[in-house]
Amino acid sequence: MRIAKSLTLPLIMAGLTTPAFAVEQGETYVGGGLGMINYEEDGVADAEPTALIGRLGYGVADNVAIEGRLGFGLTDDEVTIRGVDVDVEVDQVAGAYVVGYLPVADPFSVYGLAGLTYGELSANAFGLSFDEDDTDFSYGLGATVDLNDSVSGYAEWVQYFDESSYETSALTIGANYHF
Structure with a gap:
């Protein structure tokens, strides 16, 4: 009986300091956020x-998920090119990623992601529209916080395109629903 009592406190303390899984094997989540x-x-x-970017993910192992994303532009931005005002807008973005989570302390986790992204951008000037699309390897980092058993919030930075003449990245803030 004395041995059981002496092990109780260390086991309770270990349980309090061991972070929970950020995503469990077999878990599905859906969410979205506002991307700048x-x-x-x-x-x-x-x-x-x-852009508004939605996501659907599935835990393939504890703390590892595959994730699909689909997004579209909300607002455009005006830039001046050689004295001409040009409206630039994200038409769509879609991708598939592997996401690896590292629980830091319950309820916080950090994560990294890598995968492929397809994106389409348009520019408008003088009533003319120019569309450009591309596919590229993407990577990023983020952090999540569990708000309750089903909802988590996140903030992330992702490098979607990194080409020789241009690059596109996003800072996104949003939430996920886990079921």
Whole structure:
């Protein structure tokens, strides 16, 4: 009986300090957020449109998920190119990623993601529209906080496109529902 009492406190303390899994195997989540996009092109002022980005994820192992994303532009941004005002807008973004979570302390986790993104951007000037699309390897970092058993909030930075003449990244803030 004395041995059981002497082990009780250390086991309770270990349980309090061991972070829970951020995503469990077999868990599904759906969510979305507001993305502040940053489009940088050589010789052109940065454009900063916004986008709504939805996500659907599935835990393939504890703290590892596969995730699909689909987004569309909410607002455009106006930049001046050689004296011409040009509206820049995100038409759509879609991608598939592997997300690895590192629980820091219950309820906080950090994560990294890597995968492929398809995106379409349009620019409008003088009533003319120019569309450009691309696919690229993407990567990013983020943090989550569990707000309750079903809802978590997140903030992340993702480098969606990194080409020789331009790059596109986003800072996104949102929430996920886990079931």
